[in-house]
Amino acid sequence: METPLLNGSSGDTDLIGDDGDYRPVEGYRQMRRVFWIETVKLWKIAGLIVFNILCQYGTYSVTTIFVGHLGDIELSSVAIALSVIGTFSFGFLLGMGSALETLCGQAFGAGQVYLLGVYMQRSWIILWVTCIILLPIYFFTTPILKLLGQEDDIADLAGTFTIKIIPQLFALAISFPTQKFLQAQSKVSVIAWIGFVVLLIHVGFLWLFIYVIGWGTNGAALAFDLSSWITAISQVIYVVGWCNEGWKGLSWLAFKEIWSFVRLSLESAIMLCLEVWYMMSIIILTGHLENPVIAVGSLSICMNLNGWEFVVFLGINAAISVRVSNELGLGHSRAVKYSVYVTIVQSLLIGLVCMVVVMGARDYFAIIFTSSKVLQQAVAKLAYLLGITMVVNSVQPVISGVAVGGGWQALVAYINLGCYYVFGLPLGFLLGYKADMGVMGIWLGMISGTALQTVFLLIIIYKTNWNKEVEQTTDRMRKWGGQDIETEKIADNI
Template sequence: MDNSMEERLLSPEELNSSDLKRRVWNESKKLWVIAFPGMVARVSSFGMIVVTQLFMGHIGELDLAAFGLQQSILLRFVDGILIGMSSATETLCGQAYGAGHYHMMGVYLQRSWIIDGVTATILLPLFIFTTPILRLIGQEESIAIEAGKISLWFIPVLYYFVFSLTIQMYLQAQQKNKIVGWFSASSFLLHVLLSWLFVIKLGLGLAGAMAAFSISSWLLIIGEFVYIFGGWCPNTWKGFTKAAFADMLPLVKLSISSGVMICLELWYSSILVVLAGYMKNATIAISAFSICLNINGWEFMICLGFLGSSCVRISNELGRGNAKAAKFSIKVALGTSIIIGVIFWVLCMVFSREISYMFTSSDEIAESVSRLHVLLAFSMLLNSIYPVLTGVAVGAGVQSMVAFVNLGSYYAIGMPIGILLGYVAHFQVTGLWIGLLSGVGIQTLLLSYLTWRIDWNEQVNKASERLGRFFIETTEGSEESSNLA
């Protein structure tokens, strides 16, 4: 649909109900084309972590607590950095696609590989020296030693994130994310099969569970490499180029602001897991808290599909210079995501105890998880709102503003509340989760206000300036705009 058609659809004169229904239907189709494969990809990717935790829980309580600590703290820490930095790829590729600068998308992808790869290597010592780090922050000795063993298995996963996150955003921006969904779903099914084979049938324990995780992850990346390099992205992938090393500083700045934005959000829950480790029964507290975080996180992956779709739709429309379509897309994405959040809220309220036994055979851990079900349900409800608003920020390229929102919401408000209720008021894990929920609630309100205040016509101009600054001429020239028409 060209710009004149979009303007016609979104003009103020079209105010009757039939036109509104048609506009919502058209926008919903565009959103779901992007969102559903993105949901499949993110749910499958996060699902591999959850499945690994499921098998860990049936190996032993110590393995479950160590994996929960490792995954909730260290993996979430580096994942937050890499997800955040990769969102710069999402912003630039989405706006480049909307503007018709298709060849630049492959250049942006390569630059992101370089930046994220260097970042992952800088973070590598965290995985090598996990045990002394956990000892330094006062975690139980047995959990610290076991987590140190697990962390070495996470090193291949660290570099898997570098490629999977950036490739997904590159393909998603050009609406080719169906292939990511298929590859991710296949990788997830393979992971379930390998985990069952290695852990249950062959009795390989910890090594079997982590080996299954690494193998499944990297087979996904290999499949995506074959798809890109094999000629299925002819207009956006022109091969490796020295241009990827040029003009890196502006992208580094955007990547850092993106990384800070996401990190402040994901590290918040990680710090709360660390605080859970200081409670009386640390093994039970960490296990219960990390299980709830993973349940919440799995539902959050579905909502991230709307984050991705709203980001792509907004960045595409800003790249085209269509501010009205960008604003209308926000309304449709937010309404759809909230409906899904309500459905998960109901499911969590009704089936909380049954869900907890999926992760553990310990009655004590299951009971601790069940006590958090009301707070977990409301966390799921808020999950349906703020990821869409974050996607709006990423699509518009205003990540630095969201970073300040996250800093104030989580660290100035949410965390102090959690510490006071958890330790001073002796609410234990429940107090920590109330603090988490408070931070998310404040963040949602502030992001709503930020979205309402954005001048979208100004964002159109900024997107044009940003793309012009990064643009590198190609030999195809004007032919490029007709290639993907």
């Protein structure tokens, strides 16, 4: 099996020890070479994942755009259904599925490639059961939205639309684990191509069902369901047909140690959801200020820009998770440490560049979203906080990716709970309402929570003994379906 560290380049042999791991870096020249090696490996994975996430984001955006031409009520209803109910389910299932990033990545790195198919089937089972548990939210969307104060017409249509996209929910339960299966092996080009082709197909479906046949929001729901299942089925076909080393067919081993797997999946979901809900809560708090239209509008514009930057870091998040889990599986503790340090430095540089751009264009970028001078001025005042947020958010997703790759989901979930909900939210409330700082106070408090979480995780990473993490990786694979890893490695080397 080819080591994830190097591709056999003779010019890098002085960097690599007999065990395949990096030797201690000595001098600027070696440090520069390690930085370049890790940069190439990171972006080979991250670039294509970013492209795929943009395609997935595009299916939601395009659906909203097409429906928007049907009427204001249709637009609001579908937007709420996708952004509230759809995002909640998407985030929870993505979190549940991210347990595979830990297990599949470590198994692949250790040469236990056959386990990837078993883990993927186990995740399919867990996510399908999770979908069934989530169904009441879909069936009772209308009363839930009315309880939250939404208008009856919008809530009724949103509830109807949500019920009709239930098939899409179950498609995610197939596609998420399959994506993690492929990501662990760095087969991300397939995911990217499928995402791009399905986006084009989705646009065709929307045009056909909404404009040609005239099915309105029913046609949008049908297009959403079909596109999601095309993605899931295409990925499974590729796995079955072209991933023979990792896919050995359906196996009863998928039911082995399933409760331990469920626990790791829940830890992953809680860790991710605490982060997603934290950023959603700022909109809720802002909506209760004295001038909510300007406050929410200006904040939404800033969050939109921040969201585009966040897409890039989601790709880096997934890429560093793959790198960490693969190298832990191989037993390369120093490679893990170097890849983490290189990724944090690069992400911080990207965040600083984004901050500088936002600061420089603070008086102009709101024109893209609104013609209101009052709203443009409000956005310009928030631009400084947006720039700081971009820097903080550049490091935080990387550390979360390291946590997933290392299997630290439970620890990070506790840290998120304390930093976000015990410190950040109350501070934002006090600054926003009691100190009369408005939206700037709310945002400043929440940035402080994110910064505190980032500091804690940086300290943990700095103090981590990666040799012990390698030992825990070996124990985890033995417990959850692996054979004796050292025997496998010896056989592989022979």
